[in-house]
Amino acid sequence: MFHGIGEEGQRKLGQGKVVIIGCGALGCNIANLLVRAGVGKIRIVDRDFIEYHNLQRQTLFDENDVKNQLPKAIAAMKHLEEINSLVEIEGIVADVNFSNIEKFCSGVNVILDGLDNLETRYLINDVSLKSGIPYIYGGAISSFGMTMTIIPGVTPCFRCVFPNIPPPRTMPTCETDGVLGTATSAMGALEATEAMKILVGSDFINRDLITMDVWDISFERFPITKKEGCPACSGRYDFLGQKVKIIRSALCGQSRAVQVVDTESEGIDLTQLAGRLTGVTNMTYDEYMLRFDVDGCSIIVFPDGRAIIRNTLDESAAEKLYFKYVRT
Numbered sequence: 001m002f003h004g005i006g007e008e009g010q011r012k013l014g015q016g017k018v019v020i021i022g023c024g025a026l027g028c029n030i031a032n033l034l035v036r037a038g039v040g041k042i043r044i045v046d047r048d049f050i051e052y053h054n055l056q057r058q059t060l061f062d063e064n065d066v067k068n069q070l071p072k073a074i075a076a077m078k079h080l081e082e083i084n085s086l087v088e089i090e091g092i093v094a095d096v097n098f099s100n101i102e103k104f105c106s107g108v109n110v111i112l113d114g115l116d117n118l119e120t121r122y123l124i125n126d127v128s129l130k131s132g133i134p135y136i137y138g139g140a141i142s143s144f145g146m147t148m149t150i151i152p153g154v155t156p157c158f159r160c161v162f163p164n165i166p167p168p169r170t171m172p173t174c175e176t177d178g179v180l181g182t183a184t185s186a187m188g189a190l191e192a193t194e195a196m197k198i199l200v201g202s203d204f205i206n207r208d209l210i211t212m213d214v215w216d217i218s219f220e221r222f223p224i225t226k227k228e229g230c231p232a233c234s235g236r237y238d239f240l241g242q243k244v245k246i247i248r249s250a251l252c253g254q255s256r257a258v259q260v261v262d263t264e265s266e267g268i269d270l271t272q273l274a275g276r277l278t279g280v281t282n283m284t285y286d287e288y289m290l291r292f293d294v295d296g297c298s299i300i301v302f303p304d305g306r307a308i309i310r311n312t313l314d315e316s317a318a319e320k321l322y323f324k325y326v327r328t
Ligand SMILES: [Zn+2]
Pocket: 156, 157, 158, 159, 160, 161, 226, 227, 230, 231, 232, 233
């Protein structure tokens, strides 16, 4: 019935394919709304598992998911399939980096941002421009959120507006400032609406940088322009080309944790790893992850070969543990 969509638009939604990168609070809301809207195929990529304190804002998950220690991409897929069985949902448990992002974005009409970190956004921007797939940026922290829509070759890109990654620890994070579930829900709703507009071919695509604060009730739009000499707009994809073997990163939403990714790893057989680990305690594993404690840290290993080392913020110590116990 809605004039902006109509029967023809609803058909187009049904033929639409999107990828949501990150299934935390933003990703949960985007996925929920797009599945209910009847978007044909939704791929969800997330590297994390669900923790109790996520439930305040990550609206697809419940206490059973925490008890069952499910990865977010898998739990999201299960809940979404129960919401609308006509939508094809693909949940992928993986860290998104230069080595796999093009594969995850292939064959989709829109890339949606459900991320909690800036680095991956520059990577998505590169892939969006390189492949010509629209990218809907969105972020939220505290009671505040921002979004912009990038149509390759038409609008300014993410790097036109935010030319460089700010130095570490200069930006607020979920740890320092928290994040309201209502802020992420509001931003997720805006992102999902933009995706629907792109899929139905609407002329009303957002051309501004939108900011919103749900606590002091402000909503503003700032005109943005293409930046002269923007590397990404000129076809130089710095972030996609930044190939490193080991990626270490502190994780948002987990109080003290470092993720270690070996981008050349072809995966790890968790059963074999469980069989050869010695000198560790509290080891448990299932098809999705293997957990154990050692040297005062909790280590969680995923089949794609990466590990999350909890109870430390020391990235080099985390990498040492990774090579001592996981990639021996
Ligand atoms: Zn640009």
